Amino acid sequence: MTTALVTGATAGIGKTFSEQLAQRGDDLILVARDEARLGALKTTLEDSYGISVEVIPADLADRAQVQRVADRLAEASRPVDLLVNNAGFGLRKAFLRNPVEDEERMLAVLVQAPVVLSHAAAGAMRERGHGTIINVASVAGHLTSGTYAAAKSYLIAFSQGLASEVESSGVLVTVLCPGFTRTEFHERAEIKGEAIPKFMWLQADALVRDCLRDVARRKTISVPGAQYKAIVPLLRIAPRRLLRNGKIVAKHRPNK
Ligand SMILES: NC(=O)c1ccc[n+]([C@@H]2O[C@H](COP(=O)([O-])OP(=O)(O)OC[C@H]3O[C@@H](n4cnc5c(N)ncnc54)[C@H](OP(=O)(O)O)[C@@H]3O)[C@@H](O)[C@H]2O)c1
Numbered sequence: 001m002t003t004a005l006v007t008g009a010t011a012g013i014g015k016t017f018s019e020q021l022a023q024r025g026d027d028l029i030l031v032a033r034d035e036a037r038l039g040a041l042k043t044t045l046e047d048s049y050g051i052s053v054e055v056i057p058a059d060l061a062d063r064a065q066v067q068r069v070a071d072r073l074a075e076a077s078r079p080v081d082l083l084v085n086n087a088g089f090g091l092r093k094a095f096l097r098n099p100v101e102d103e104e105r106m107l108a109v110l111v112q113a114p115v116v117l118s119h120a121a122a123g124a125m126r127e128r129g130h131g132t133i134i135n136v137a138s139v140a141g142h143l144t145s146g147t148y149a150a151a152k153s154y155l156i157a158f159s160q161g162l163a164s165e166v167e168s169s170g171v172l173v174t175v176l177c178p179g180f181t182r183t184e185f186h187e188r189a190e191i192k193g194e195a196i197p198k199f200m201w202l203q204a205d206a207l208v209r210d211c212l213r214d215v216a217r218r219k220t221i222s223v224p225g226a227q228y229k230a231i232v233p234l235l236r237i238a239p240r241r242l243l244r245n246g247k248i249v250a251k252h253r254p255n256k
Pocket residue numbers: 007008009010011012013014031032033034035037058059060061086087088089090109136137138139177178179180181182183184185186188
């Protein structure tokens with residue numbers, strides 16, 4: 001029996017991970033802020049798939065609340081086999097137009113929380129000789145367009161480093177790099193997605209299925225969608241100068 005902990009489980013990509021993991025029979029621990037949504041999802045998944053679901057309401061911008069989740073991950077008597085660090089959000093405005101407190105909150109959720117939770121999970125998994133961590137970064141992590149991209153860039157580099165550190169102990173770390181995906185993300189950030197061409201949009205269902213297939217193949221980087229599989233290798237080798245000044249960045253640049 002496998003137990004998976006998913007952060008940001010109440011919507012979008014995290015909810016889809018929870019549904020697909022439940023469908024394959026994993027027990028779940030769901031983490032997010034919205035207690036009513038967590039409770040409703042627990043009931044649906046337990047009733048539909050006969051699995052057991054725990055919920056941990058937590059604001060991952062708050063270090064003390066992150067610690068409660070980390071403590072659960074480190075519990076030796078109730079092992080967690082899979083951690084999905086997925087919770088996240090974006091800021092619509094450019095860096096200097098946001099209160100610095102908003103920037104700090106985003107950094108805490110996108111970087112500090114996955115680092116703290118990966119530390120707790122990877123330590124326990126290494127002791128047991130197996131386990132998997134999926135860190136949800138972004139194609140934006142290959143760009144230089146604001147602090148969201150910088151945070152996702154950190155997560156990609158961090159995940160690749162951790163993957164090497166724990167590989168020999170049987171622990172797998174995969175970093176998922178989604179492109180534009182239909183979820184609540186853009187609406188929450190008040191970002192209008194109209195300028196984004198239709199072919200660039202991914203569906204969360206297919207994205208999560210692709211990622212779980214890549215995890216089964218023990219890949220370190222998962223880039224779902226043929227369009228992004230073509231774009232990402234080019235972004236990786238493109239000179240920084242072009243990424244800063246090129247048209248691709250203009251599309252992703254936060255509103256001024
Ligand atoms: N959608 C895209 O185009 C896209 C592209 C690339 C990468 N991503 C990444 O994919 C991940 C999931 O995003 P999504 O598109 O699924 O967005 P979403 O539909 O808005 O879902 C975000 C989830 O994160 C949770 N969350 C947000 N702030 C939180 C906090 N402070 N503490 C705990 N949970 C929090 C939300 O739950 P509560 O509100 O209940 O807390 C929700 O469950 C993010 O890391 C995002 O950066 C998204």
